[in-house]
Amino acid sequence: MALAGVRVIELAGLAPAPFCGMILADFGAKVIRVDRTKVGVSLDRQARGKRSVAINLKSAAGVALLRKLCLQSDVVLEPYRRGVMEKLGLGPNELLKENPRLIYARLTGYGQTGSYAAAAGHDINYLAMSGLLSRLGRSGEEPYAPLNLLADFAGGGLTCAMGILLALLERTRSGKGQVIDASMVEGAAYTGSFVWKSQGTGLWGRPRGQNLLDSGAPFYDTYRTSDGRHMAVGALEPQFYAQLLHGLELAEADLPAQMSVSDWPELRRVFTERFASKTQAEWSEVFDGTDACVTPVLSFDDVSSHPHNRDRGSFLRDRDGQESPRPAPLLCRTPARPCLAPDPAVGEHTVQVLQEYGFTAAEIEQMLAAGVVERPGVASKL
Numbered sequence: 001m002a003l004a005g006v007r008v009i010e011l012a013g014l015a016p017a018p019f020c021g022m023i024l025a026d027f028g029a030k031v032i033r034v035d036r037t038k039v040g041v042s043l044d045r046q047a048r049g050k051r052s053v054a055i056n057l058k059s060a061a062g063v064a065l066l067r068k069l070c071l072q073s074d075v076v077l078e079p080y081r082r083g084v085m086e087k088l089g090l091g092p093n094e095l096l097k098e099n100p101r102l103i104y105a106r107l108t109g110y111g112q113t114g115s116y117a118a119a120a121g122h123d124i125n126y127l128a129m130s131g132l133l134s135r136l137g138r139s140g141e142e143p144y145a146p147l148n149l150l151a152d153f154a155g156g157g158l159t160c161a162m163g164i165l166l167a168l169l170e171r172t173r174s175g176k177g178q179v180i181d182a183s184m185v186e187g188a189a190y191t192g193s194f195v196w197k198s199q200g201t202g203l204w205g206r207p208r209g210q211n212l213l214d215s216g217a218p219f220y221d222t223y224r225t226s227d228g229r230h231m232a233v234g235a236l237e238p239q240f241y242a243q244l245l246h247g248l249e250l251a252e253a254d255l256p257a258q259m260s261v262s263d264w265p266e267l268r269r270v271f272t273e274r275f276a277s278k279t280q281a282e283w284s285e286v287f288d289g290t291d292a293c294v295t296p297v298l299s300f301d302d303v304s305s306h307p308h309n310r311d312r313g314s315f316l317r318d319r320d321g322q323e324s325p326r327p328a329p330l331l332c333r334t335p336a337r338p339c340l341a342p343d344p345a346v347g348e349h350t351v352q353v354l355q356e357y358g359f360t361a362a363e364i365e366q367m368l369a370a371g372v373v374e375r376p377g378v379a380s381k382l
């Protein structure tokens with residue numbers, strides 16, 4: 001796999017850092033998640049392919065242990081509020097001094113500097129601060145955050161993974177590690193570069209929810225079908241719009257012009273009525289195989305069995321029977337090989353990992369006995 005041989009230490013976090021760690025693990029990195037001791041269960045639902053070591057970082061021995069793990073690792077990924085790692089004596093100055101090849105990734109909401117740097121926050125706050133949230137939502141309604149996808153995952157976990165890959169690539173030339181300051185505000189804003197860079201094109205000239213791509217246009221929206229499901233319509237270009245009308249059995253001559261914004265409410269009314277006359281399956285039959293840019297809005301229950309997704313194997317089922325998306329993108333020679341085994345329990349691999357990193361049985365036993373590290377069951381004999 002592409003990241004075979006890369007060793008990653010991921011300090012346990014809420015949502016974005018676990019995603020970043022899972023991406024790296026999916027593509028072959030050896031990812032060790034550092035959990036707290038005495039927590040029992042992990043909230044990490046993106047633990048695929050990771051191992052868990054439980055370390056009490058509020059003890060000097062725990063801090064010393066983590067430093068040793070970082071000495072033999074390529075990447076450390078930390079998801080805490082600014083200053084937390086420094087307070088523990090695990091800041092980048094210390095760790096990079098000991099291991100100059102280390103890539104030290106800091107995934108936070110507001111970044112390492114600026115007046116908000118140390119403030120608590122979540123996806124919706126970062127999205128708000130990126131400017132993007134002000135553009136999301138339907139006309140006449142309040143701004144709407146689309147799950148916690150944009151800041152936590154696109155602007156956060158994924159962007160941070162890109163930073164790590166860039167730093168790994170650069171290290172092949174310089175031999176040096178570096179610090180990555182991944183701010184979810186900036187990652188989300190960067191993801192939205194198109195919206196900034198297309199200002200002045202007329203695409204965004206109207207209020208939120210009244211533009212071409214923000215649910216303002218009737219030919220770029222979703223419609224309810226007779227069985228209470230939905231179809232997604234993305235018929236922007238005239239040649240595709242013509243196929244939409246053909247599928248809906250509407251004559252272009254009987255309708256207002258596609259780009260006549262003042263007529264959009266009337267067009268929407270006509271489309272709404274038409275879509276409500278057939279089931280989702282019936283509309284799919286009408287539009288499949290055409291260029292009308294009309295697709296069913298698939299539920300989680302339906303998505304993997306849709307013929308297109310099934311043909312590509314876009315979703316996988318792990319050994320617990322749980323379905324999730326297969327890692328993307330596909331690399332033809334060195335594709336991801338996601339682990340299908342159950343997620344690790346907190347501390348499940350404490351002993352195994354410490355042995356791998358060169359600790360003796362007696363040292364491990366001593367750390368277990370002192371509560372510096374933990375494993376499930378807390379049996380203290382190796």
Ligand SMILES: C[C@H](CCC[C@@H](C)[C@H]1CC[C@H]2[C@@H]3[C@H](O)C[C@@H]4C[C@H](O)CC[C@]4(C)[C@H]3C[C@H](O)[C@]12C)C(=O)SCCNC(=O)CCNC(=O)[C@H](O)C(C)(C)COP(=O)(O)OP(=O)(O)OC[C@H]1O[C@@H](n2cnc3c(N)ncnc32)[C@H](O)[C@@H]1OP(=O)(O)O
Binds near residue numbers: 013034058088107109
């Ligand atoms: C919208 C998303 C978040 C979605 C997550 C939700 C799915 C879950 C959030 C809450 C969960 C529920 C809740 O836990 C209650 C139930 C629990 C039950 O078990 C399950 C059901 C629950 C209902 C549960 C259900 C769900 O799981 C939840 C609803 C996001 O936006 S995520 C993005 C968040 N932002 C960031 O990641 C940016 C960077 N980080 C931060 O800004 C802060 O970390 C953050 C997130 C604001 C948290 O701040 P906090 O004050 O808690 O921590 P920090 O200041 O960072 O300091 C960390 C301290 O921990 C110490 N520490 C770390 N590791 C160890 C260790 N191994 N040993 C000992 N100590 C450790 C560290 O030293 C710090 O200590 P100090 O405070 O003393 O410095």
